Amino acid sequence: MRVLIVDDEAPARARLTRLVAAIPHVELVGLAEDGEVAVQAITTLAPDLVLLDIRMPRLDGFGLVDAMGDEMPLTVFCTAYDEHALQAFDARAVDYLLKPVKPERLAAAVERARALLAGTAASRSRGMKSVSDIVESQxxxxxxxxxxxxxxxxxxxxxxxxxxxxxxxxxxxxxxxxxxxxxxxxxxxxxxxxxxxxxxxxxxxxxxxxxxxxxxxxxxxxxxxxxxxxxxxxxxxxxxxxxxx
Known part of the structure; x- marks a missing residue:
């Protein structure tokens, strides 16, 4: 699984980098310090999963999701604020992790994303509409x-x-x-x-x-x-x- 980290704070990016490195079969393909940089990174690097902060300068996390539309990869929000959780899942988030992100919570979120990717690929021929259908409803x-x-x-x-x-x-x-x-x-x-x-x-x-x-x-x-x-x-x-x- 290819992962992109998007966070405007260097310490947060460094911590997530260490946590991602400890998860088997995960490749960190890039880092971005805000949403505008992330737009280009997603287009160029084609990550499977984005670990995304919410409050960032220029273009915040939700702005990035809106800008990418259907091209937005699977997303796990990593933030210090709990009040955006409902909006995050309305934006089809795989998970919503509060900082400081715990290793076991990140590993579980990555595994959930991996399962969603596998399930989406397997279900395309059956006409499933989107990943949100798997996360939100049956x-x-x-x-x-x-x-x-x-x-x-x-x-x-x-x-x-x-x-x-x-x-x-x-x-x-x-x-x-x-x-x-x-x-x-x-x-x-x-x-x-x-x-x-x-x-x-x-x-x-x-x-x-x-x-x-x-x-x-x-x-x-x-x-x-x-x-x-x-x-x-x-x-x-x-x-x-x-x-x-």
């Missing part, structure tokens, strides 16, 4: 959620999600004993989750059906939904009726 539904835990962002496979609860302007995602935050409304999430796997049971809760241990009749047409971890939720009569339609 059959039109979300395959992963962009979630946050403290100051880190993750792509969480939806089959690890047990329960999603609305909380003001975000949702809490419960997955294997941990709670993550996702900056979407519950309604927008529910519309993108496979209804064969997920069920909205009231105005505040969505559950993964395989995470449900038991459903118990309750009162006034409502039911209790007991998850495998023991949490109990309410399945309202209104949402039961909607599920039966």
């Amino acid at each position: 059959g039109g539904f979300l395959a992963r959620l962009l979630v946050r835990d403290s100051n880190r962002a993750y792509l969480l496979p939806v089959d690890q999600v047990d329960h999603i609860r609305a909380d003001r302007n975000h949702c809490d995602v419960h997955a294997r004993g941990r709670v993550f935050r996702v900056r979407r409304t519950l309604t927008s999430l529910a519309e993108r989750l496979d209804p064969a796997c997920f069920l909205r049971i009231n105005k505040s809760d969505v559950v993964r059906l395989d995470a449900v241990r038991e459903i118990q009749p309750w009162s006034h047409g409502d039911y209790r939904v007991v998850l495998h971890d023991g949490r109990t939720l309410s399945w309202s009569r209104r949402f039961r009726a909607a599920a039966a339609e």
